[in-house]
Amino acid sequence: MRYSFRLAEVVGHMPDPRKRPGTIKNICEFTGLDRHQVAALLKNEVKYVPLDALSKLCAYLIERGYAKADELPGRLFGVEPEHFWELIARRRRLELCLGVRQGEEKDTLDDAWVVASDSVLLGELLNGATTLGGTAYTWGDEEEKEGEQPRPATPRPHPEYLQQTLVWSPGQAQFDRCKAMAQSIYQSFSDAAGDKGLICLGSNKSNPVVEAMVASCFGCEPFVSQDTIAAAGKRSCPIFLRYRDNDPQFPSCFGGLRLAKNQVANKPGIYYEKADGGWACCEWAQGKHDAAFVVYFHRESQGRLEMVLGGFSGLATRLLARLLARSGDDFWPPVFSDEGLQIGAYVVKFNLHAQAADERALGRVEPTGDSQIIQLDRETIARRMQPTEGAA
Numbered sequence: 001m002r003y004s005f006r007l008a009e010v011v012g013h014m015p016d017p018r019k020r021p022g023t024i025k026n027i028c029e030f031t032g033l034d035r036h037q038v039a040a041l042l043k044n045e046v047k048y049v050p051l052d053a054l055s056k057l058c059a060y061l062i063e064r065g066y067a068k069a070d071e072l073p074g075r076l077f078g079v080e081p082e083h084f085w086e087l088i089a090r091r092r093r094l095e096l097c098l099g100v101r102q103g104e105e106k107d108t109l110d111d112a113w114v115v116a117s118d119s120v121l122l123g124e125l126l127n128g129a130t131t132l133g134g135t136a137y138t139w140g141d142e143e144e145k146e147g148e149q150p151r152p153a154t155p156r157p158h159p160e161y162l163q164q165t166l167v168w169s170p171g172q173a174q175f176d177r178c179k180a181m182a183q184s185i186y187q188s189f190s191d192a193a194g195d196k197g198l199i200c201l202g203s204n205k206s207n208p209v210v211e212a213m214v215a216s217c218f219g220c221e222p223f224v225s226q227d228t229i230a231a232a233g234k235r236s237c238p239i240f241l242r243y244r245d246n247d248p249q250f251p252s253c254f255g256g257l258r259l260a261k262n263q264v265a266n267k268p269g270i271y272y273e274k275a276d277g278g279w280a281c282c283e284w285a286q287g288k289h290d291a292a293f294v295v296y297f298h299r300e301s302q303g304r305l306e307m308v309l310g311g312f313s314g315l316a317t318r319l320l321a322r323l324l325a326r327s328g329d330d331f332w333p334p335v336f337s338d339e340g341l342q343i344g345a346y347v348v349k350f351n352l353h354a355q356a357a358d359e360r361a362l363g364r365v366e367p368t369g370d371s372q373i374i375q376l377d378r379e380t381i382a383r384r385m386q387p388t389e390g391a392a
Contacts, residue, residue, distance in 0.1 A: 002082075003077050003078065003079060004077070004080045004300040004301060005041055005046065005049065005076060005077065006044075006075070006076055006077060006301060007041050007057065008042045008044070008340075009194070009195060009301065009303040009304075010061060010066050010067055010075060010076060011061070011066050013042050023042070024042070026064075027057070027060060030059075030060045030063070030064075031056035031057060032056065033053055033056060041053075043301055043339050043340040044300055044301035044340045045339065045340060054076075058073055058076075081298075081300075083132070083133070084133070084328045084330075084331050084332040085128045085129060085131075085132045085135075085328055085329070087296070087305065088128070088129040088307075089129050089157040089158050089159065091195055091305055092160050092194060092195035092196065093160065093161040093192070093195065094162050094197045095163045095165055095196070095198045095199070096122065096125070096126075096162070096163070096164050096165070096199050097164075097165040097166075097199065097200045097209045098164070098165075098167070098207065099166075099169035099201075099206040099207035100112035100113060100168065100169060101169055102172045102173075109166050112172075115202075115206065115314055116314070116318075117311065117317035117318040118201050118206065120317070120318050121317050121320060121321040124322070124324050124325045125309070125321075128325065129159065130158060132157075133328045133329065159197075165209075167181045167185055168181060168208075169202075169205075170204075170205060170206075170248035170250050178208045179223050181208070182208035182209045182222075183212050185209050186216065196303065196304060198213070198305070199305075199308070199309070200213055201308075201310065201317075202310045202311075202317065203255075203293075203308075203311065203312065204252055204254070204255050205241070205247050205248055205255070207310070210310065213308060214237055215236075216306075217295075217297045217306060218236045218237045218253070218254075218384055219236060219384075220253045221253060222253055223250070223251050223252065223253070224251055224253055225251040226254075226256070227258040227260070227261075228258075228260075228261045229261060230260065231262075231263070232259040232260040232263050232273070233277050234260075235259070235260070237254035238272060238273040238381065239270065239271070239272050239273075239293055239295065239345065239376075240254055240255065240259060240270070240279070241269075242259075242269055242270075243255060243268060244268040245268075247268075259271065263279075265281070267281055267284075267285075268283065268284045269282050269289070269291050270292070272376055273377075273380050274380070275377035282312075284312050284316075288351070288352055289349070289350065290312055290315055290316040290319065290369070291311070291316055291347060291348060291349055292311040292317065292320040292323075292347070292348040293309075293310060293345075293348065294308070294320075294344065294346045295307070295308050295344065297341065297342075298344075299341055300340065300342070302340075315367055316348075318367055319350050319368075319371065322367075323348065327373075331344055331346055331373070335378050335381060336385070338385070343385075345375070346373055346374060347373075347376070348373050348374070349371065350369040350371055351371075351372075352367075352369040353368045353369050353370075
């Protein structure tokens, strides 16, 4: 079991310099600690914390109203997850966001409905987070040596607060309204204090909050097309969803019809950048091939998790749900880890079996297919990450 230092979470420190004016300076002036030491503590990059420094930090937190005396120093320490489901289960507050379609009432969410495939994915996600992927019964079990007193059971991690958020899917409301709802939901999550996680189900084609999250994580503008960018390697996101003709055709930072100005993407599906800089396609072909993706950004020092799980089609979303149920830990460990940030980025390729060819049969026949989990290259992610530390 490894512990992380949660100073950033307690003081509400954000990696974006625009959102943390004077954080490091204020701590240094009060405690007398070195600027580089404080920066490392905020990023959870120190191997040990001197008792003197810990005492000064506790005094600062109490004096500035960030914590109560009886909460310290315990509140400054958290347990780092070691598995995919534990990553989700350790979030104190977990928000699950789904896109919805229009019901009878066009101006309210009261009669809106959730797509069946998203409902299946939601169920598997909740099951995995609450049972740790079916391993909860062994949690904390350790072999007791003869003559030792029985050890108390280790508390199993689980979210204390669950919240579900609904947002209009693109094409179900005016684009400006979908965009405003997505940005409002994501901003509310970002502004919330304490340990938290936001999981968006579905692709950007069904859940516009996915667009806001991906844009924020990869440092670009949401709902702005990059189809005319000079080269595909300059795309902000190393994953690209090439729309089908009948998909909602809205501008997206990681969706569209072209990889770049002079680089076409002829086949619909999910494209990803390879280690050599080229792009591969997990294509969608009715009844034959499909694809899904899983991306998460985890900042343990801030107690913040952002994740999106979605299929290119509803069928792929359902197949992804089944894959998570039996092989969730195949999406662990993260492919990138640096400066307190962990990133997992995966594309899943499905080769469909005959009984899964007709999506109309989902209610009678369980979809099946061979799956291949493709882990994106670390350097592909690394060159898109901007330095998280600057003047403060």
